[in-house]
Amino acid sequence: MAIVPVVRQVKPGRLFTLASMLGRLIYFLAPDRREGTLENLRRFFRDEKSEREIKTIARHSSASLLMGVFENLHFRHALEEPRRMSSLDATFGEIQFCMKEAKAIHDRSGGCVFVTAHIGGYTILPYIFSLVKIPLTIPINPTRDESLQRRFCPLNVERSLQGEIFVAKKNSLEPLLSALQQGRSVGILADQRPTGGVTFDSQHMSVLTSPIPALLALRCKRPIVVGACYRRHGRDSYEVKLCEPIWPDLSADETTEIRRLTVDLDAALTVLVRAQPEQYLWMHDRWKPHRLRKARSVTQMSTDNS
Secondary structure: OOHHHHHHHOOHHHHHHHHHHHHHHHHHHOHHHHHHHHHHHHHHHOOOOOHHHHHHHHHHHHHHHHHHHHHHHHHHHHHOOHHHHHHHHHHHHHHHHHHHHHHHHHHHHOOOEEEEOOEEOHHHHHHHHHHOOOOEEEEEOOOOOHHHHHHHOOEOOOOOOOOOEEEEOOOOHHHHHHHHHOOOEEEEEOOOOOOOOEEEEEOOEEEEEOOHHHHHHHHHOOOEEEEEEEEEOOOOEEEEEEOOOEOOOOOOOHHHHHHHHHHHHHHHHHHHHHHOHHHEOOOOOOOOHHHOOOOOOHHHHHHHHO
């Protein structure tokens, strides 16, 4: 862990230079990962981009993977301590207006289902939300090393004055429902491999998107707010983009409405990914139809997670 103090002292732009170098190594030395990334890009963009453009995006995507790790190490310590934020105004000052909008939606709704994808600075979004005092409950995959888990991402513990809480992703439905009912918001990576899914076809692509945000929104009468944190200005600052809230129709059939919300959620995520495709982690197998499992009913999935 000797690298942690070093990463904290280096500016994000220089961290990205390092991430780019290491990302190229991953791209060239991990053929399975490389081919999976290229296959996903070809499937997503079809005839829109040339093979050369696709390979360029793939190389940048490898760098984005490592940059996410570096960003978490670099900013986490400072973002957990509000008194240190004055030193980060140059980096996060431009996103304050957008985050005030997110806070207003949270306050009006009594909690929201905030959804993002593995794009840009997604690893630091929980701390950015804490800056505007939006309490988040976030499901994550725990590490196998319990000491690392306790040091960097303790579960079921309020990590800041604003109170973001991480819970284990497995069997997380009930804690997330409880959080929303208590007036908290939840933050979800929608393109994580779900335990169940809603399968549909979008522009001839087989897509598997987690229905959990839709289920939470419908059960708790809360909106889904889709957003992304992009790197900008030579990777030394960031911007947050939020889509219009997606509200559930409480009069609709539950299964039909969860499908509709999930389709709308996927469409919003697609817009955000298309805006900065080089910042998305394309090595995920979300678009590989041969790995899709038959979607179970939402009722069964709810039972499994309870």
